[in-house]
Amino acid sequence: MTKWLMGAAAGAALLLALSAAGNARYRADDDEDTVAARKEVLGVLELVEAGKDDKALASKAEDVKKKDMELNNLMKVYKLKGKGGLGYGANPGAMSGIEKKLLDLQQKAPAKSAIKKESKDLIRLANVNIAMAEIARPHFQKPMEGKGKQDWNKWLDEQKAAAKELIEAVKKEDGAAVSKAAKNMVNSCNECHAVFRK
Secondary structure, eight states: OHHHHHHHHHHHHHHHHHHHHHHHHHTTTOOHHHHHHHHHHHHHHHHHHTTOOHHHHHHHHHHHHHTTOOHHHHGGGGSBGGGTSOOSSSSOOTTOBHHHHHHHHHHSOOOHHHHHHHHHHHHHHHHHHHHHHHHHGGGOOOOBTTBOHHHHHHHHHHHHHHHHHHHHHHHHTOHHHHHHHHHHHHHHHHHHHHHHOO
16 A cells, blocks of 8 residues: 555656646746737737727837837737737636637637627737737838738738727627638738748
């Protein structure tokens, strides 16, 4: 019996050690720059949620740009919570993320009951995308592959439009429209990244 207890204790200790190592791995990207960038995104998000107009959002985005933060650090909010992102939902787990949720939504339309249950979280996700579209706007650097600032702004406008479509779809509890809006949002991001994210 004693050997069994010792073995169980050793197994439990190993499990705890592996769990701690896993958590440390998922916190690896939660460095000082990531935390500072996340704080700035949340500041713009507050303005979006307060209903501030595009002029106010653009002004705040310019303030963020003046702090010389890298766009890549600001965009980490899309990552999994355990990788420095905001996560999705009121109490996101390490494997929860905005990008992951958008990909899930575009692949399968949510049921009306799921939309009703997650309405606040889905609207917040949409508002994060509106905030990020404004934050990214002043970060244009140079033309690439024949695409310039006009294309950059077009894709950001499409991202914002899709986010607003998502909000309306959530309010109507329309699963097909939620899925379509998520797909439009992902497409606008992917099209921009294919050119400018090298």
